[in-house]
Amino acid sequence: MEITYNLNDLSAVAKKIIVNTKSKNILFYASMGTGKTTLIKEIAKQLGCNISSSPTFALVNEYETTNDEILYHFDFYRIEDENEAYDIGIEEYLYNNHWAFIEWPENVENLLPLDAQVITIKTNEDNSRTLFLK
Secondary structure, eight states: OEEEEOGGGHHHHHHHHHHHOSOSEEEEEOOTTSSHHHHHHHHHHHHTOOOOSOOTTTSEEEEEOTTSOEEEEEEOTTOOOHHHHHHTTHHHHHTSSSEEEEESGGGGGGGSOTTOEEEEEEEOTTSOEEEEEO
């Protein structure tokens, strides 16, 4: 699935992602400033929880949705070694059927579930974004 969108379209894009995802583990591949965190915040909002910021220094933040589901938001931008992810117990987070949104998954690629949903985002010349749901 390919979706081109602007900031005003985020709500509809988030809903499409939720409906069409094949896994609750969602990997977000995009360069810095592309809007990964902004999109993740909107998906979380659609699931019934409020994410205030990216877990840049904590690696993972945990949230509860209004439906009593758990949502984990990972940011592996600053991770230097996959062992850091082991140290926080990444397996327990990713293999428990809770939502897990992962920014910078390429930094822990060997630890990710094979059935995770991949989302790639690119910025277009007109400043819109194109999302690829694979």
